[in-house]
Amino acid sequence: MATIWDVARRAGVSSTTVSRHLAGQRVREAAAVQASIEALDFRANEVARSLKSGVTRTIGLVVPDVSNPFFAAVAKGVESVSRQLELNVFLSNTDENDERERAVLRGLIGRVDGVILAPAREKSDNTAELRRAGVPIVLLDRRLEDGEDLDCVLVDSAGGAAQAAEHLLGLGHQRFGLISGPLDTTPGRERYEGFTAALEAAGVHLDPALMQMGDFKEDSGYQAALRLLGLPFAVTAIFAANNLMSIGALQALHHLGVRVPEEVSFIGFDDLELAELLSPPLTVISRPTIEQGVLAMRLLRNRIEGKGRGRAQHIVLDTRLTVRGSCQRLHTSDDVSDVTTPAPQEAVMTRNNT
Amino acid sequence: MATIWDVARRAGVSSTTVSRHLAGQRVREAAAVQASIEALDFRANEVARSLKSGVTRTIGLVVPDVSNPFFAAVAKGVESVSRQLELNVFLSNTDENDERERAVLRGLIGRVDGVILAPAREKSDNTAELRRAGVPIVLLDRRLEDGEDLDCVLVDSAGGAAQAAEHLLGLGHQRFGLISGPLDTTPGRERYEGFTAALEAAGVHLDPALMQMGDFKEDSGYQAALRLLGLPFAVTAIFAANNLMSIGALQALHHLGVRVPEEVSFIGFDDLELAELLSPPLTVISRPTIEQGVLAMRLLRNRIEGKGRGRAQHIVLDTRLTVRGSCQRLHTSDDVSDVTTPAPQEAVMTRNNT
DNA sequence: CGGAGATCTGGTATCGATTGCAGTCATCGT
DNA sequence: ACGATGACTGCAATCGATACCAGATCTCCG
Numbered sequence: 001m002a003t004i005w006d007v008a009r010r011a012g013v014s015s016t017t018v019s020r021h022l023a024g025q026r027v028r029e030a031a032a033v034q035a036s037i038e039a040l041d042f043r044a045n046e047v048a049r050s051l052k053s054g055v056t057r058t059i060g061l062v063v064p065d066v067s068n069p070f071f072a073a074v075a076k077g078v079e080s081v082s083r084q085l086e087l088n089v090f091l092s093n094t095d096e097n098d099e100r101e102r103a104v105l106r107g108l109i110g111r112v113d114g115v116i117l118a119p120a121r122e123k124s125d126n127t128a129e130l131r132r133a134g135v136p137i138v139l140l141d142r143r144l145e146d147g148e149d150l151d152c153v154l155v156d157s158a159g160g161a162a163q164a165a166e167h168l169l170g171l172g173h174q175r176f177g178l179i180s181g182p183l184d185t186t187p188g189r190e191r192y193e194g195f196t197a198a199l200e201a202a203g204v205h206l207d208p209a210l211m212q213m214g215d216f217k218e219d220s221g222y223q224a225a226l227r228l229l230g231l232p233f234a235v236t237a238i239f240a241a242n243n244l245m246s247i248g249a250l251q252a253l254h255h256l257g258v259r260v261p262e263e264v265s266f267i268g269f270d271d272l273e274l275a276e277l278l279s280p281p282l283t284v285i286s287r288p289t290i291e292q293g294v295l296a297m298r299l300l301r302n303r304i305e306g307k308g309r310g311r312a313q314h315i316v317l318d319t320r321l322t323v324r325g326s327c328q329r330l331h332t333s334d335d336v337s338d339v340t341t342p343a344p345q346e347a348v349m350t351r352n353n354t
Numbered sequence: 355m356a357t358i359w360d361v362a363r364r365a366g367v368s369s370t371t372v373s374r375h376l377a378g379q380r381v382r383e384a385a386a387v388q389a390s391i392e393a394l395d396f397r398a399n400e401v402a403r404s405l406k407s408g409v410t411r412t413i414g415l416v417v418p419d420v421s422n423p424f425f426a427a428v429a430k431g432v433e434s435v436s437r438q439l440e441l442n443v444f445l446s447n448t449d450e451n452d453e454r455e456r457a458v459l460r461g462l463i464g465r466v467d468g469v470i471l472a473p474a475r476e477k478s479d480n481t482a483e484l485r486r487a488g489v490p491i492v493l494l495d496r497r498l499e500d501g502e503d504l505d506c507v508l509v510d511s512a513g514g515a516a517q518a519a520e521h522l523l524g525l526g527h528q529r530f531g532l533i534s535g536p537l538d539t540t541p542g543r544e545r546y547e548g549f550t551a552a553l554e555a556a557g558v559h560l561d562p563a564l565m566q567m568g569d570f571k572e573d574s575g576y577q578a579a580l581r582l583l584g585l586p587f588a589v590t591a592i593f594a595a596n597n598l599m600s601i602g603a604l605q606a607l608h609h610l611g612v613r614v615p616e617e618v619s620f621i622g623f624d625d626l627e628l629a630e631l632l633s634p635p636l637t638v639i640s641r642p643t644i645e646q647g648v649l650a651m652r653l654l655r656n657r658i659e660g661k662g663r664g665r666a667q668h669i670v671l672d673t674r675l676t677v678r679g680s681c682q683r684l685h686t687s688d689d690v691s692d693v694t695t696p697a698p699q700e701a702v703m704t705r706n707n708t
Numbered sequence: 709c710g711g712a713g714a715t716c717t718g719g720t721a722t723c724g725a726t727t728g729c730a731g732t733c734a735t736c737g738t
Numbered sequence: 739a740c741g742a743t744g745a746c747t748g749c750a751a752t753c754g755a756t757a758c759c760a761g762a763t764c765t766c767c768g
Contacts, residue, residue, distance in 0.1 A: 001464065001487065003754055014718045019756060028716065046465050047404045048754035051723050056401065061445075066433065067644075072426040079420065079447050083458075088465065091415075091445040093433050104437075110355065111400055111442065133355060218627075250631050273572075274626065277604050279633025290421075357724055368748045373726060382746060402724035405753050 002040035011036035058088040059300060060108040060115040063140070064096040064216070068244055070270055070289055071118070074140065077293025078116060085301055087113075094120050096182075096215060102126045109133050114300045116293075118142050121184050136303035140296045142186040151299040153292050153315045157187050157269075158194030160285040160319030161239070164267045165198035167283070167321055168237045172330035173265060174204055177228040177235035178211045179221055179245050188216070191241040191269055210235060214245045221248025229256055229264075236264060236330055243270035250278070261328035271322060281324035288317050356394035365390035412442040413654060414462040414469040417494070418450040418570070422598055424624055424643055425472070428494065431647025432470060439655055441467075448474050450536075450569060456480045463487050468654045470647075472496050475538050490657035494650045496540040505653040507646050507669045511541050511623070512548030514639040514673030515593070518621045519552035521637070521675055522591045526684035527619060528558055531582040531589035532565045533575055533599050542570070545595040545623055564589060568599045575602025583610055583618075590618060590684055597624035604632070615682035625676060635678035642671050 004022075008015040011032040021027045021034070022044060036042075050056045061078050063071040075091065082089050090112060094101040098121045105126050108115060114136040119126065123145040127137055139152035168176065178195055181188030196206050212227050214220035221240055225248065228235055240246040246268030253260055260266050260280060271286035272278075295315055302310075358376075362369040365386040375381045375388070376398060390396075404410045415432050417425040429445065436443050444466060448455040452475045459480050462469060468490040473480065477499040481491055493506035522530065532549055535542030550560050566581050568574035575594055579602065582589055594600040600622030607614055614620050614634060625640035626632075649669055656664075 004756095005754080015755080016718055016720095016757085017716085020716090023756085026716080043460075043463065045405075045754050047401060047410065048723090049756080050401045051399075051405050051725090051754080052756045054723080058444075065430070066420065067423070067426045067430040069421070069423065069426070072421045072423070075445065076419070076421040076447060079445060083446070086461075088444050088461070089446075090412075090442050091429065091433060092437070092443075093430060100437075106397075107440075107442070109397065247627055247631075250628075254631055272628065273601055274604075274628045274632065277601075277608055277632055278628065279631070358726095359724080369725080370727080370748055371746085374746090377726085380745080399724050402753090403726080405724080405755090406726045408753080 001045070002042045004042070004044065006040055007033065007036045007042050010040065056111060056113050057086065058090060058112045059297075059304075060090045060092065060105075060112040060117075062092045062094060062101065062104055062108075062115060062117045064094050064118060064120055066091065066093055068216075069273065070141075070243060073289035074118075074293035074296070077290035077295075078297045079293075080290075081294050081297035081301070085297075096120050096217070098124055098126065105130055109135065114138070114304045116140050116296045116300055119144050119147075119185075121182075122186055122189065123184060136300060138296045138300045138303065141292060149312050151303060151313045153296045153299065153317070154186070155287045155292070155317045156319055157190035158197070160269060160287065160321075161191040161194030161241070162198035163319060163321045164239050164269070164285050165195045165202075167323070168239070168265060168267065168327060169199070169202050169204070171237075171265065171327055173237040174330075175233065175235050175237070176204075176206060176210060177225075177238040177264075178206060179214050179224040179228070179238065179240040179249055180211055181214060181216045181241040181245070183213075185216075187269075188241060195239055214241070214248075216242050216244060218244045218248040218251075221245030222252045223248075225249035225252035226256070229253070229258060234264075237327065238264055238266050240266070240268045243268065243272055246270070246272070246282070246284075250282075261326050265327040265330075267327055275322075276324060278326075280326045283324045283326045284322050285319050286322045287319045292317065355399070356396045358396070358398065360394055361387065361390045361396050364394065410465060410467050411440065412444060412466050413651075413658075414444045414446065414459075414466040414471075416446045416448060416455065416458055416462075416469060416471045418448050418472060418474055420445065420447055422570075423627065424495075424597060427643035428472075428647035428650070431644035431649075432651045433647075434644075435648050435651035435655070439651075450474050450571070452478055452480065459484055463489065468492070468658045470494050470650045470654055473498050473501075473539075475536075476540055476543065477538060490654060492650045492654045492657065495646060503666050505657060505667045507650045507653065507671070508540070509641045509646070509671045510673055511544035512551070514623060514641065514675075515545040515548030515595070516552035517673060517675045518593050518623070518639050519549045519556075521677070522593070522619060522621065522681060523553070523556050523558065525591075525619065525681055527591040528684075529587065529589050529591070530558075530560060530564060531579075531592040531618075532560060533568050533578040533582070533592065533594040533603055534565055535568060535570045535595040535599070537567075539570075541623075542595060549593055568595070568602075570596050570598060572598045572602040572605075575599030576606045577602075579603035579606035580610070583607070583612060588618075591681065592618055592620050594620070594622045597622065597626055600624070600626070600636070600638075604636075615680050619681035619684075621681055629676075630678060632680075634680050637678045637680045638676050639673050640676045641673045646671065 004015045004018050008018045013029050017027055018033055021030055066072055066075055079089055092104045101120045116138050118140040119142050137150050139147055139150050180192045183189045199206055212224035214224050240249050258264055267283045269285045271284045275282035275284055358369045358372050362372045367383050371381055372387055375384055420426055420429055433443055446458045455474045470492050472494040473496050491504050493501055493504050534546045537543045553560055566578035568578050594603050612618055621637045623639045625638045629636040629638055
């Protein structure tokens with residue numbers, strides 16, 4: 001690769017002049033320099049540039065699992081904005097593992113101008129080093145206990161879970177199974193709290209045995225559903241706290257031959273590409289995905305350019321109840337239920353948070 | 355951040371000695387240096403290191419669309435290996451767009467030690483600059499016309515498509531709709547060729563009107579299915595060349611109220627997480643996904659370490675016919691068909707390629 | 709015509725690491 | 739005791755760009 005000196009020599013100027021031309025300043029021999037650049041197919045060495053300027057034009061995207069459709073969509077959103085900004089994106093998976101996350105974040109110091117992070121655990125000091133190093137951080141979809149001073153893009157998980165509970169309550173259900181995510185993650189905790197709070201508000205108490213802990217991965221949803229269905233008193237409705245666990249749980253129900261919604265109603269958090277085509281079509285709490293990534297990247301851009309100026313921004317997006325056909329009115333199977341409403345359009349209810 | 359000089363001063367040695375200690379050489383004051391490193395929480399500046407050594411410890415992963423579950427899985431595989439190797443991964447989407455790909459690849463020169471690329475088009479000279487710059491490239495899932503000298507990890511797309519055709523032929527179908535991917539991409543072309551060749555071999559000719567071109571994205575599958583169903587002579591079976599177009603097509607069939615497999619049999623290339631739970635469960639040609647990413651990363655590692663030594667490796671993985679319930683024997687709806695076989699296990703047929 | 713001011717220039721230090729080279733010191737054999 | 743060998747050491751150059759600074763050139767106006 002040609003260096004800035006090669007360009008300079010060919011154009012009969014100094015490297016300083018070439019550098020200035022590159023930076024867009026007026027230069028007497030601009031034409032000659034430009035010609036030289038093109039003749040040599042010169043492109044500035046970004047590594048050298050980074051060393052001198054301290055700017056890497058790179059950001060880190062650290063998520064639990066890219067193969068989760070939600071995070072894949074987020075990654076797409078982040079990537080689309082970062083391309084426009086001519087920033088590169090380092091992608092890392094933590095596999096929901098706090099240790100791995102720690103190692104990944106350490107490795108990012110000095111290599112990135114900022115980080116978008118979906119932390120594995122709410123209480124974790126993994127960001128301490130980054131913060132000490134002055135690296136801007138935007139939290140994605142998950143809070144951090146000591147992260148009130150960080151920008152974040154969240155969804156109203158508690159509200160969404162409450163919508164799910166209220167929908168099921170409205171259909172007459174009283175005995176719920178909850179497939180929860182880890183309570184030390186934001187979505188796990190808030191969806192648990194939102195769901196149970198809505199039940200309590202209706203005077204319904206969630207039997208601890210009916211709350212099954214999962215880890216947001218598919219298999220844990222499968223196992224949780226098996227345990228729920230093995231209990232002496234049957235649940236009539238199940239809420240799963242994310243997409244992957246929903247898939248696992250539905251698979252379990254399918255293998256057990258449990259009919260949805262006739263025998264048990266099912267609602268999941270997070271929409272799925274194929275939800276509409278399932279049998280029955282899946283009723284879910286849905287939310288923006290790509291947009292979450294876009295917003296996170298925009299916040300990070302502002303932080304990077306403004307260098308920490310201004311108070312932390314907390315964006316909380318609304319969830320939507322998308323009623324399809326997996327929840328049915330209790331005890332009156334040929335009664336009015338969402339599975340029988342021949343809606344040409346899906347019924348959608350948006351919840352506004354404060 | 356502390357620099358190597360800070361460490362040196364504190365330990366009472368020169369920066370050279372610290373550097374050597376870092377590189378694992380014997381050094382008299384090793385203990386003092388190590389203590390100094392720990393006291394200052396020193397970590398070497400990777401940017402400076404890259405500048406001097408010319409090694410970035412970073413690779414680029416360039417795919418058409420991370421939010422496609424196939425590429426998301428590939429990304430996961432790539433990422434898992436690269437973490438072990440302590441390499442960072444730049445993720446870029448090209449949106450199936452040749453121009454964008456060109457720009458992305460240009461931007462990678464000098465910033466990465468190698469690239470894993472799923473090219474948008476088979477005939478494209480987008481890699482020319484990278485190759486001139488001596489950057490190792492591994493092709494992923496797609497060939498490049500002038501890329502015989504590049505390592506690649508493919509699946510036997512033609513064989514898989516032939517399996518699909520043979521499966522449908524075996525069920526008595528004669529009138530097929532094909533939702534094809536772009537013929538200037540490897541999967542598009544090979545699946546088209548494999549499918550039609552298998553039909554020709556059985557003496558069946560595919561009416562050009564029954565071949566609908568898509569672009570591998572969901573909406574094109576939707577539109578293609580609408581067009582197919584709008585034709586005067588009804589098709590009895592449809593093959594869609596990838597996952598996203600399958601989803602779109604199934605959605606179209608659903609909206610049109612066309613029953614699968616009673617009215618039309620359906621088979622798709624690429625498995626879907628929820629395929630088993632669809633109504634009917636979807637029969638597909640499936641294949642390794644994460645593993646494709648893992649293999650690509652391993653090939654790239656070898657190239658980077660061996661610096662171009664050795665001939666190009668072409669890995670071609672087998673596809674599998676996974677029979678579920680979306681294909682039915684023709685004209686005898688209560689006859690033996692794959693939808694009625696009460697298989698506790700899915701029926702799976704592996705095809706070995708040469 | 710001369711000098712203030714604006715405009716442009718190149719030399720050189722710098723970012724933070726690695727590395728070739730020459731030099732210091734201890735050890736060893738004879 | 740002395741030179742040869744080896745084990746370490748630090749100086750200084752280097753990677754490729756940017757930025758400060760002083761000097762050179764040009765412009766313009768009194």
